[in-house]
Amino acid sequence: MANVWVFVEETNGAPSTLGLELLTKARDLGETTAIYLGAGGDEAFSTLGAHGAASVLHANAGDRLPSGPVAAALAEKAAADSPDLILFGQAYTDRDIAGRLAARLGVGVLSNASDVRVTGDGVEADHEIFGGAQVATAAMSGGPHIVLVRPKSFTAQPSDGGTPSVAVLDLPDAGKSEAKVTESHVEEREGPQLGDAAVVVSGGRGLGSPEAYELVEKLAKPLGAATGATRAIVDAGWVPYAKQVGQTGKTVKPDIYIACGISGAMQHLVGMKDSATIIAINKDPDAPIFSVADLGIVGDLHKVLPQLIEALENR
Amino acid sequence: MKVVVCVKQIPDPATPYKLEEGTNWLVRPSEQVLDDTDRYGVEMGLQLAQANEGTVTLVSMGPAGNAQGIRQALAMGADKAVMVEDDGLRGSDALTTARVLAKAIQNEGFDLVIAGTESTDGYSGVVPQMLSELLDAPALTYATKVETDGSAVTIHRQTAAGYDVVESDLPAVVSVTAGVVEPRYPTFKGIMDAKKKPVETLTLGDLDVDKADGQKVASITDAPERSAGRKVEDDGEAFNEIITLLQQRKVI
Numbered sequence: 001m002a003n004v005w006v007f008v009e010e011t012n013g014a015p016s017t018l019g020l021e022l023l024t025k026a027r028d029l030g031e032t033t034a035i036y037l038g039a040g041g042d043e044a045f046s047t048l049g050a051h052g053a054a055s056v057l058h059a060n061a062g063d064r065l066p067s068g069p070v071a072a073a074l075a076e077k078a079a080a081d082s083p084d085l086i087l088f089g090q091a092y093t094d095r096d097i098a099g100r101l102a103a104r105l106g107v108g109v110l111s112n113a114s115d116v117r118v119t120g121d122g123v124e125a126d127h128e129i130f131g132g133a134q135v136a137t138a139a140m141s142g143g144p145h146i147v148l149v150r151p152k153s154f155t156a157q158p159s160d161g162g163t164p165s166v167a168v169l170d171l172p173d174a175g176k177s178e179a180k181v182t183e184s185h186v187e188e189r190e191g192p193q194l195g196d197a198a199v200v201v202s203g204g205r206g207l208g209s210p211e212a213y214e215l216v217e218k219l220a221k222p223l224g225a226a227t228g229a230t231r232a233i234v235d236a237g238w239v240p241y242a243k244q245v246g247q248t249g250k251t252v253k254p255d256i257y258i259a260c261g262i263s264g265a266m267q268h269l270v271g272m273k274d275s276a277t278i279i280a281i282n283k284d285p286d287a288p289i290f291s292v293a294d295l296g297i298v299g300d301l302h303k304v305l306p307q308l309i310e311a312l313e314n315r
Numbered sequence: 316m317k318v319v320v321c322v323k324q325i326p327d328p329a330t331p332y333k334l335e336e337g338t339n340w341l342v343r344p345s346e347q348v349l350d351d352t353d354r355y356g357v358e359m360g361l362q363l364a365q366a367n368e369g370t371v372t373l374v375s376m377g378p379a380g381n382a383q384g385i386r387q388a389l390a391m392g393a394d395k396a397v398m399v400e401d402d403g404l405r406g407s408d409a410l411t412t413a414r415v416l417a418k419a420i421q422n423e424g425f426d427l428v429i430a431g432t433e434s435t436d437g438y439s440g441v442v443p444q445m446l447s448e449l450l451d452a453p454a455l456t457y458a459t460k461v462e463t464d465g466s467a468v469t470i471h472r473q474t475a476a477g478y479d480v481v482e483s484d485l486p487a488v489v490s491v492t493a494g495v496v497e498p499r500y501p502t503f504k505g506i507m508d509a510k511k512k513p514v515e516t517l518t519l520g521d522l523d524v525d526k527a528d529g530q531k532v533a534s535i536t537d538a539p540e541r542s543a544g545r546k547v548e549d550d551g552e553a554f555n556e557i558i559t560l561l562q563q564r565k566v567i
């Protein structure tokens with residue numbers, strides 16, 4: 001049986017959905033240990049157990065930036081326990097710890113994985129390239145194998161797993177790598193959130209101006225939709241980074257995705273192409289977004305959107 | 316204060332990317348461009364160096380080609396560049412890249428290393444963190460704001476919920492998101508000056524780096540294609556098509 005570690009970060013007092021997705025996958029790959037970063041507690045540990053963790057290594061970094069000390073502790077633990085595979089999510093703290101840990105262990109990292117398999121002689125991981133047009137399968141030599149998995153690659157599902165054994169992962173002094181978290185700010189967000197909304201309306205460069213993003217917001221309202229954006233207009237400062245959908249932003253899989261003025265760059269497609277139904281409005285008939293759209297409207301969004309918004313508001 | 320900014324030349328993202336037959340490595344034309352996300356790191360480095368009477372050195376790995384992308388960054392105002400180019404580095408993974416950059420940075424000496432959060436051609440997203448481990452420095456990552464007085468550094472670190480304020484002593488590695496600062500456009504004088512700035516080229520042999528075994532791309536397969544649906548030219552009534560589809564999907 002493969003020895004599999006899964007990193008799970010605490011979010012709002014509970015294991016993150018991303019971490020539970022990875023655990024759900026890992027329990028089919030081998031004997032699973034959850035590396036849990038956060039305050040912890042019986043409820044959190046039993047959720048980890050229910051999703052497949054046979055044991056839990058609990059780390060609490062307090063006000064320290066976790067990457068330095070957690071990577072150092074895991075490297076030592078890995079030397080003793082020889083895990084075959086260590087799964088992380090493609091997420092901020094996951095990337096920080098995975099990168100440092102890999103450099104410490106002298107092993108590679110496979111990023112952006114959409115699936116992972118344990119084979120006779122190692123680990124294989126798939127990652128989508130060219131905006132999801134092709135899938136590259138990487139075979140990894142050496143070990144342990146560190147894989148970063150994109151959110152929503154698997155569905156989190158509890159099984160009949162029991163209560164896991166829990167041990168504390170002591171965090172060493174990280175010496176010159178030490179950094180402190182002095183404040184945490186939660187940005188107030190209104191309305192449905194990108195990660196879990198059934199409908200997402202996104203805007204891109206084709207909106208023409210930052211002011212036109214209002215059309216996206218107006219369309220989202222009657223649909224109860226979350227609003228998203230492409231990297232191009234986030235980089236341009238039109239909307240905050242939290243709205244970015246794509247390779248470097250969020251991955252969404254809503255029932256309906258409405259792309260307004262989005263050409264369909266690879267970087268964007270990879271974050272939304274698995275939506276159940278995609279509707280695109282763009283004036284360029286050759287825009288790549290139309291190749292994934294169930295319904296494509298070739299036209300001026302400054303005409304189509306106001307008509308659509310009015311029709312929805314009058315219902 | 317010595318600021319080092321990691322930059323990368325990539326194939327123009329507006330052109331279709333191709334893989335080399337056999338190796339599955341990305342085809343890199345001799346004319347590459349500065350990764351757009353690196354402009355934010357360069358700008359941040361220039362502003363922090365100016366405020367602390369420092370210098371900005373660019374460090375880059377990969378085929379130099381005509382070095383057009385590096386000249387772009389020099390034209391913004393960086394003082395010099397170090398490029399590591401070696402046929403033996405083709406197909407390098409993130410760990411080898413980080414080892415090479417770390418060696419080159421150690422040779423230069425540094426107080427602050429700045430990098431983008433991930434490159435636009437590879438997206439591994441772990442090189443800054445690996446660098447920090449190899450340089451025995453903290454990794455202050457995903458910065459949306461950076462301040463330093465020359466002895467310590469404070470950033471706003473992007474989180475899923477908002478942002479954290481994170482601080483450490485220097486030396487440190489900081490990765491910056493797009494939008495951390497507004498990058499300047501090179502001036503004509505900047506472009507002319509860039510032609511005279513020192514660009515040092517190093518090979519693998521100059522740096523004494525172990526190439527990581529890394530991973531091999533075993534196969535490439537076409538993803539199950541999503542069947543494109545209907546495409547409708549707007550005749551003034553196309554919004555009704557959207558209404559109908561939303562009704563069919565029971566969203567309204």
